[in-house]
Amino acid sequence: MSRAAPDLPALGDLAESLSPGALLTEPDSLAAYRFDYTADAGAGMPLAVVRAGSAEDVQATVRWAGAHGTPVVPRGAGSGLSGGANAVDGCIVLSLERMRALEIDPTTRTAVVEPGALNAEVKRAAAQHGLWYPPDPSSFEICSIGGNVATNAGGLCCVKYGVTMDYVLGLDVVLADGTLVRLGGQRVKDSAGLSLVKLFVGSEGTLGIVTRATLRLVPAQTPPATLVATFDDVEAAARVVVAIGNRMRASMMELMDQASINAVEDHRSMGLDRTAGAMLLAQSDAPGGARGEEIAEMERVCSAGGARECFTTTDAEEGEMFVAARRSAIIAIERRGAIMLEDVGVPVPRLPELLTGIAAIARHREVEIPVVAHAGDGNTHPVVVHPPGDPDAKARAAQAFSEVMSLAISLGGTITGEHGVGRLKRAALPEQLGPDVMALTHRIKNALDPQGILNPGAAF
Template identity: 85%
Template sequence: MTTVSKDAPDLTVLDGLARSLTPGALLTEPESVAAYRFDYTADAGAGVPLAVVRAASPADVQATVRWAGEHDVAVVPRGAGSGLSGGSNAVDGCIVLSLERLRGVEIDPATRTAVVEAGALNVEVKQAAAEHGLWYPPDPSSFEICSIGGNVATNAGGLCCVKYGVTTDYVLGLDVVLADGTLVHLGGQRVKDTAGLSLVKLFVGSEGTLGVVTRATLRLVPAQSPPATLVATFDTVEDAARVVVAVGNTLRASMMELMDQASVNAVEDHRSMGLDREAGAMLLAQSDAPGAARGEEIAAMERLCREGGARECFTTTDAAEGEMFVAARRAAIVAIERRGAIMLEDVGVPVPRLPDLLTGIAEISRRHEVEIPVVAHAGDGNTHPVIVYPAGDAGAKERAAQAFSEVMSLAIGLGGTITGEHGIGRLKRDALPEQLGPDVMALTHRIKQALDPQGILNPGAGF
């Protein structure tokens, strides 16, 4: 595949780009540019950009991509920078194309849709929808700081996807700038539309490698009913995982989250919330079924927990009280980060294989002598093992990297995936062929070649 030139052009060449952009959109000062090198991973391997474009309109995006094509310069699209797989980390000599200034959100109650610019935050869409009694379900733990463009790029999920699905289930249309600068409008406010190829789905999850999303049309649903909440603790994560499987066989929880002992203790160390430090695992489940069915569903979950060996169960229909436990779950990754340097996984398996995955992760942790706390969207089999090692310890870092690789291979061997919602980015690129195989990898590269023959769009990310 054609790749971009490694020789960055002289900064004077940027004069032409600056003239084609909204005044002030181009940043070239080293201090300003440095702020856009990393996503949340802060990977030391991130490159140094030539410049940053803070697009103020789709026309700025088009002008940037056209200029980059003319000068054979890489373009790294960027939303809020909250990504967890290195997908928006810069490459040397690139233009970082930030969509953070595109923040428009328009709600159409009649069609139950939101037309949202790429830089708008997930929480802003939720708030705007709520004013009309509507709800946007995709719910990453970072919903308060992550952008819709980034959510589309990685096909983000979150805590509610066990019942309500992930980003792709709510994307009806996209505006995308292609590698030659063409702005295409795909889909729209139609719930059903099978005209032509499913191009909207092609761009969701493509991590900015096929085009730059500038706007999305999102499906909304009626506001969620106040949920009932169940918290159950277990002696082992395997016991908790077996209950997750049992619940999934008969019930449809609106949330089913798991925290192991290490992640529970990390949260308690970070901010005391009264969680059981002695438990081997904690399950957090919710039901938003209508009316009396909500209480019946949460009672059925409690019964399955007790039959599965729960140490303790607590239920509440007070939404505010339930949200306190949800807040603890959302805080887990930040809390674990305080224990040392981390490598964050995002592996998933078919739900019946969840106990095997958790057992295997524990064995990898023991073998490589690294701590691997686990938090999980357990109801759909998506786990986040977080490999923790002492910063500055080269030997520990090497063991952590080996554990990182083995966790992905374990998931693949169980019929799973190396990413459920964070994307491949640059950190998992080498593991993708093991999951997809040579024929699918070849097909992926043919699609990339067709849409981006120069290879300028986010090179090194995804595949």
């Protein structure tokens, strides 16, 4: 749908409705807010940027946009990996980075958080009260709660503790007409009405804009014991992941293939075994002596599954060194060339097939696809790498990117476990959901956003 750009006096009206200094129109400022972390060359140029300081600023922006038929692209910290916060031409980029209020209520074990607060800030604030916020993306130090809610972010602890949706008790949401609705609250149990909180978690800013979240906290995690095991290939490692999952629930179960191991070592030497075909990083935070028993059982399963070497430690700092290596993998892989980052997941028993299938796609398309994975819950991050400036390689990488998603769907999986569909994977969504679910999705979208102004082109 084409829209005429509002004139400058209309932007003046917008500025008057906002807190001082919230509206940015300078070309350099607009360019700085075009992209999320994907830096997709197809991103548009915004008409203006609003750096909201309050829910009232968000309401004013959305009302103005509705009156002028102008798209609104919500933005958190800009750390997204699926293009969900990339601008479209003539839009208002609505940045929530300045909304950082954060309160911990230890009596209800909740955090009441504005969307610009960082995941790491919530963790630190909770820790001061002996509490913990489990959702744990690799980018936890730089990603915002608003973005985590928008994409239903997960991370390294999901295998035992679940994803963002499992910790959102309430949301304040600005709808497409500017109405502010308050959903849920500081109640662990609440069956009144439809489960609207869950509707907005993972909706990528297409149904409404979150201005506050009430998050469930849990008692602080006990210091974990750690297992590191190496294997000749990813298939053997994946079969061990399935076997361990049949016996217990690890608090972390991560996998790195040989290409990602070597990328990390090239980026920053961490003492990883470059010759290993795959490495598993597992942890147990079970209470008391059960922690050691779980790690010992994991080690037995790894040895029976053909592990080349196993190392265990109960020293939390030593274990964290290996976790740091895993967290750095994507950044390290980026140094190998231009990348297209996948986020596909499958039921855990299908993980060996997914990993061997990805390797086959890499060989067929003659591209490198290093893989890191939250293996314990079947969520993998294959990273398609190609030389920058090579059109043929870029085309083959795009084919591989599409084929990896189709492979995951064929195995009963998903095109995104935690990063969101965004704009980069939108074309693949109908293959996963099918026509009836896509039609239902559009009916919900049209009911809540009849003008289609909220993050158009993202997700669906």
